[in-house]
Amino acid sequence: MSDQIIVTTGIYDAIKDTLRRKKVSLEEEKRLTAELRKAKQVRRRDLPTDIVTVDRKVTLKDHTLNFEHEYIFVPSIKEKLKKNKHSILSDIALAVVGYRVGDVIEWPFRDGERKIEILKVESWEG
Template sequence: MSNHIILTTGIYDAIKDTLRRKKVSQPEEKRLAEELRKAKQVLRRELPDDVVTVDRKVTLKDHTRNFEHEYIFVATAKAKPAKNKYSILSDIALATVGYKVGDMIQWPFQDGERTIEILKVEAWEG
């Protein structure tokens, strides 16, 4: 597992703003603040292809609930959950953003702690 997440400055700032607006639960806020303190910020072109970020199709395995699901993470304005397009600031995106393929993440979701594994990350052209 990575000991720090890798984010573009834009995503870093968007997460900071989400925390400032208190849009997440207390345990998520604590965890995100901790993640951001250790985060490595890079330019978009320097972000590795296997890192979860905006405009990527991500396959996750939820080990707690024992299922796999593919998500497309997009800018908040383009989010359409019915079409499998989730905001980069949605719960599942915030839990995985900045992590890479192979990482296992323990995350304090609002419905309880879950273990998520990142199986695949692909570029997505909307």
């Protein structure tokens, strides 16, 4: 698993803002704060294509609940759950943002710890 997340400065700032506004659980806040401390910030054009970020279609396997699902991560203002477009600041996105294909993340969701694996990351133009 990657020992640091890789995010654009914009995503880094958006996560920091989410933490400031207390939009996450205490456990998530601790985890995100620790990840941001060691995160590598890059320009959008320097972000590897296999990293989970905004405007990417991501296939995840939830090992805890035993299912696979495809998510499209978009800016918060473009979230449309009926069209499977999830905000990059949604619970599931915050758990995997900055990680890459093959990473397995143990994440403290509000309903309990879950183990999520990133199977595929594709560019998405909406």
